[in-house]
Amino acid sequence: RTYSGHSRAVYDISVHPDGDLLLSAGWDGTVRLWDVETGEELALWQEHPAPVRAVAFHPDGNGFASADMRGNLYIWQQS
Numbered sequence: 001r002t003y004s005g006h007s008r009a010v011y012d013i014s015v016h017p018d019g020d021l022l023l024s025a026g027w028d029g030t031v032r033l034w035d036v037e038t039g040e041e042l043a044l045w046q047e048h049p050a051p052v053r054a055v056a057f058h059p060d061g062n063g064f065a066s067a068d069m070r071g072n073l074y075i076w077q078q079s
Helices: none
Strands: 010-015 021-026 031-035 041-045 052-057 064-068 073-076
Touching: 021 052, 021 064
Parallel strands: 010 052
Antiparallel strands: 010 021, 021 031, 031 041, 052 064, 064 073
């Protein structure tokens, strides 16, 4: 399956503990959430001021962390 949406290179991915979701970290400064089965983009985060180098789901699946090339670390929690 191909997941299309980033306008630049993808640096990292993380698979949700349930296996049904995928996060991608892009040079375009975005983090995107994907449905693994359909390839549909479910959410987009554009808050990073620089390319995103890493993403990781929390082990319980309720949130994730992302880091950009300026040294910013973001913690995202499900509300």
